[in-house]
Amino acid sequence: MNLHWVDLLVIIAYFAVTLTVGLWFTRKSRSTDRYYLGGRNFPGWAVGLSFIGGTISSMTFIGYPADSFKTSWVRLLPNLAFPFVALLAAWVFIPFFRQGKVTSAYQYLHLRFGAPVAAYAACVYMAAQIVRMATITYLLAVLLASLSGLAVPWCIVLAAGLTGLYATIGGFEAVIWTEVLQTVVLILGALVCVVVVLNAVPGGFGEVWSQAMNAGKISFDELNVTTGTLEPLRSGWALSEKTMWMLMLVGASQYIAGQLDQDTVQRWCSAKSVKEARKSMVVLGLGALPVWTTFMFLGTCLWVYYQQHPDAASAAILAGSRKSEDILPHFILTALPVGMAGLVVSAALAAGMSSLGCCVSAASMVWVNDIQRKYLVRGRSDGHYLRSGKIASAAFTLLMMGGAVLFHLADTKTIMDASITMTALFGGGISGAFLFGMFTRAGDHRAVLVGIASTVAFTGYALLMQFKILPRSFDPYYTSILANGVMLTSCALAAKALPAANRDLSHLTIWDRPMENPNDKEPS
Structure with a gap:
């Protein structure tokens, strides 16, 4: 069963509006600063909405309802730490990166620890972005193909090609404003689904809440795959099993790492001032958790709906003979009114595309500013680097599409596992290097290179343990x-064993940062 032609028209209209908004800014991108930072003139609310859009990927749009439909709200636990991370970012990270002429996360590593560490981290970041973009594109294309009847390769070209087009031609301004639009669309799509389900269940919200609570669906219980029942999650601290506090700690760690990625730093540096950059984190901190909760609640609503309107597909998903990620596409095709289905599919596309646009721009910026300008082609005009940036954006778009096609043509699970494995092996612990540099005055490149080698060895051990070659600890x-x-x-x-020479650390640690002016428009 495929979408009605009216729904397809709604999706086409979404693509058209997105492309129009993106290409509107083509004429403004005449310098690298404008191309990568949009003139550093964005209001905080717009940057904050773009953050939300970038955080809610297609995996969230499909995966969260799937999890809460099949199990409980346990996947929400790591996200509960996010508001605290947003506060940390607003009051520590933002003023840190907004001062001292730093516009790139890896430019900071270069200033603090030198070229080897910065180049390694930049290359790992670009490789990880390609993997992430290809994965999101592939999942997005599979969803679009299952709903529209188009072949997966054509869906890859459509979704990734459109995103890459406005990111390449329009620059960061196109990325930010299309993400604002996409964030509104994806939130609207989730709310439409919730409202439709509540109207279809006799008793509405009260009945959904009561039935779900009685079944333990609105809880942090974990599914026992052996018994098929939900069991309470322990609240203690342990490395041998998942516990409530450990999941929140993992969430905090992952989100701190995310705040030190280039796509985040790029958004902060694009805001009008430190004050506006902080506003963006307030918008994100207050907005992201309710959006995540809405998607979890949607899955719970779908569970109650299919308890009262059971069919073969929902029964197969609950029995485990069909993937839980199929539940929302199944609901879209079979239960949503004509027109609304097109809006919800557009919302799912918006969730994926909002993640991809910023990834393309950030990866391109890292290539030009942290690799090409520093090591490969020095001393050229700004126009040369602007052209290089657009070529790099196009190249990352092609790599994103090529990776997604590779996932489609080959053994997808094997390739995804291999790509995630390589990213974890070489990229693990990079955020630790940032934290070491920012919060201590100790060490130089030698200490961090020792840290990188130790972390690669540890993640290698963890992977061998996961593949059962070594015992699980x-x-x-x-x-x-x-x-x-x-x-x-x-x-x-290593810093104690290899003491660093005295050097100027102005702007490079939180202890050597000058007093800030929250209204500064440019880094001083």
Whole structure:
């Protein structure tokens, strides 16, 4: 069963409006600063909405309802730490990156630890972005193909090609304003689904809440795959199993790492001032958790709906013979009124495209400013680097599309596992290097290189453990947080063994940062 032609028209209209908004800014991108930072003139609310759009990917749009439909709200637990991370970003990270002429996360590493560390981290980031973009594009294309009847490769070209087009031609202004539009669309799509379900269930919200609470669906219980029942999650601290506090700690660690990625730093530096950049984190901190909760509640609503309107597909998903990620597409095709289905599909597309646009721009900026300008082609005109930036954006778009096609043509699970494995192996602990540099005056490039080597060795051990080649000593879910711990500990020990020479650390640690002016438009 495919979408009605009216729904297809709604989707086409969404693509047309998105492309129009994106290409509107083509004429303004005449310098690298304008192309990558939009003239540093964005209001905080717009940057904040773009953050929300970038945070809510297509995996969230489909995955969260799937999880809460099949199990409970346990996947929401790591997100509960996010408002605290947003406060940390607003009052520590933002003024740190907004001062001292830093516009790139890896430019900071270059200033603090030198070229080898910065180049390594930049290359790892670009590789990870390609993997992430290809994965999101592939999942987005599979969803669009299942609903529209188009072949997956054509859906890859449509979704990724359109996003890459406005990101390449329109620059960061196009990315920010299309993300604002896409954020509104994706939130509207989720709300439409919730309202339709509540209207279809006798008793509405009260009945949904009561039935879900009685079944333990609105809880942080975890599904026991052996018994098929929900069981309470322990609240203690342990590395051998998932517990409530450990999941929140993992969430905090992952979101802190996300605040130190280039796509985040790029948004902060594009705001009008420190004050506006902080406003963006207020919007994100107050907005992201309710949006995540809405998607979890949508899955719970769908569970109640299919308890009262059971069919073969929902029964197969609950029985485990069909993927839980199929539940929302199934609901869209079979239960949403004509026109609304097109809006919700557009919302799912918006969730994916809002993540992709900023990834393309950020990866291109890292290539031009942190690799090409520093090491490969020095001393050229700004126009040369602007052309290089547009070529790099187009190249990352093609790599994104090529990776997604590769996922489609080959053994998808094997390739995804391999790509995630390589990213974890070489990229684990990079955020620990940032934290070591920002919060201590100790160490130089030697200490961080020791930390990188130690972290790569640790993640290699974790992967061998996960593949059962070595005995399991901790839950693999904690690999990322332990990797950052290994990085910080190794850097600290190496810094004591290899003392750094006295050097100017102005603007490079929180202890050597001058007093800030929250209304500064440009980094001083």
